[in-house]
Amino acid sequence: MKRKRNVTIRRFDPESGESCVRSYQVEAGEEKESVMNVLDAIAESVDPSLAYYGPCRAGKCGGCLMLVNGKASLACSVIAEGDLLLEPLPDRRILADLITE
């Protein structure tokens, strides 16, 4: 029986200029998954409008740095445990959702 995971994401739509908070429910995988894996699952199956960045997928490029449950972390390097609150890094201009300058 697969557990559910609640993922809350602080979003920003650059075209409308509006911020909002969206919550998603996804199945928690049986294997250990990273926060990046969770973002991919949301984008692929639930909400493809989600904007996030971090191409190297190996903890090297720094692109996926974001607040994970309040702590600045590389989404690809952090194992997702339980529910998640994901926010863009503070003190930077937000380009869209979790992507900042």
Place this chain on the structure above:
Amino acid sequence: MNVRGISVEETEVLVVGSGGAGLRAAIAAHDAGARVLILTKGRFGLDGATVAAEADMAVDSASCARRFGLPGDTEDSCDAFLRDMIVEGEYLNDQKLARRHVEDAPERLADLVEWGASLRELVLTPGHSAPRGVWIPGRDLASILRKQTQKRAVPVREHTFATRLVKGDDGLLGVLALDASSGEHVFFRGRAVILCTGGAARIYPYATVSEYLTGDGLSMAFDAGAEIADMEFPMFLPYTLLSPKAVRGIPFTHDVTNYLDAWALNREGVRYMRSWDPVRMERTTRDVNSAAAGVEILEGRGSPSGGTWLSLAHLPANLIAHSAQWFPESLRNWRYGGIDLGAILPDLSREAVETIPAAHFWNGGIRIDEKGATNVPGLFAAGEGTSGIHGANRISGNAITQIFVWGARAGASAAEYSRGVGTTSPDMEMIERFVLDDLKYLEKENGVSPADLRRKIRKTAWNNAGLVRDEERLRTALKDAKTLAASAELQTVSTRRRIFNREWLCAISNTRMIQVLRLTAEAAFLRKESRGAHFRRDFPETDDASWLHRILMKKSPSGDVTIERVPVEFPYFVPEGGKRPYGRKGGGHSEKKTKRHHPAI
């Protein structure tokens, strides 16, 4: 449909891609007096393979000793380096390009030293008969190149995704690109364009490199009439992590196999490498390790997630624990980059871990000459995704050398070319059609999901044009490529928002991936032998009697693919000829063992 006004920006030399090759080319073009503009899909210097490389740069050992004060072997030579490269390339290298490559390497390393690179150590890596691996981590390379680019005030457009090369009657006019931060297309006019867009490892579901490496530049070049070669040789890196999902694609375990005596096991617990190389076993070459794992997986003896097992369980726990003290920095304490593998992997003294050969490097691609020029006037290319340097299999360290040698060559050549060329006006109607072609995915409803399509592309690439090939599978790959291309036209993107629309970019690059898959499958289908990174179970020998040829492909006037088989020239090293077992490299290969023996990367 709305066609927004397309803005036009102009420069002399346009560089597409800001990885190692792109930035090195931009620096060279600038230093040769050209106005340069760089476009990059993500963030400047950080969105490709270079920044993540844990790697060495191959330079002949004598130069390492004499010019750089490293503990090199003064008996080594450019000739010996060239020979090793050609042997590893299974004699399909363009030997003239390879010669330039080894000769330029020391100068390009000198540039890096001048720019502040600290040369930490010199390593002997498999395939090399002398220690030629100058260790410089990718993040240092990226940092140095960014600094040098910024110092020259070269403008960089980030999050700008090139979607088309724009040609005129006389040659290239520029690049049409989509700026994800504005959602708008921009036509970048240039007198010369240098494609430094990397390879296409990400057409496969398991890859060690940036997710951006989907072969966009390769495919655009093909569409613009450039010759493409050696597409049947995508290189796989064996023993990369497969499970758990969080660490899929991380090469950590591959590196471990060269320090600890790790065993590759199929699901029966059999150490299957015995049937491929009973002497070196798991320490044989990457291509043989990859093909071997591929056969176990194909024949149903793989691990639960579709790979094979890698085990250290025969080693004492304290021996494994002690490795934390002597492993090189990049692996110490089971950390890899920002990832704490110790917290994620099982206890390796008791449990095996699932690994898989992951797509790692593209040996072939856009055909270039010694100047880095393609057959399309005004189009240059450098770095991974260009062909001729590596032949059928790249020797360790040469990806980093390639960045610098060929980035510099292409940059200088493009600057020179741009001085001589006139300006013709682009056909804006054609550019508008290109824009509409990109926009069409936003206009439709209820069509094919780009994410689903990408899964399908990767699945067929893996099963049918991956580690283990045969005629039936390759036919299937070609058939699938046709079907997928038709489906790609029907992709719809669920969000109309244009700014940072991942799904839209996915849809566009899906079409590129499908074309790369097709070209790869065509070449693999034609080559009825096994060589280097190309393994065919129906033709498992290397056939130097019939197959010392390269497979060239070009867009035909009707829009289809023209395929040509061209004999390789041997100005420097001539193979013996005849058939030989797959994986046995030619003679003259020193088995020297030294204290420092780093994995091939």
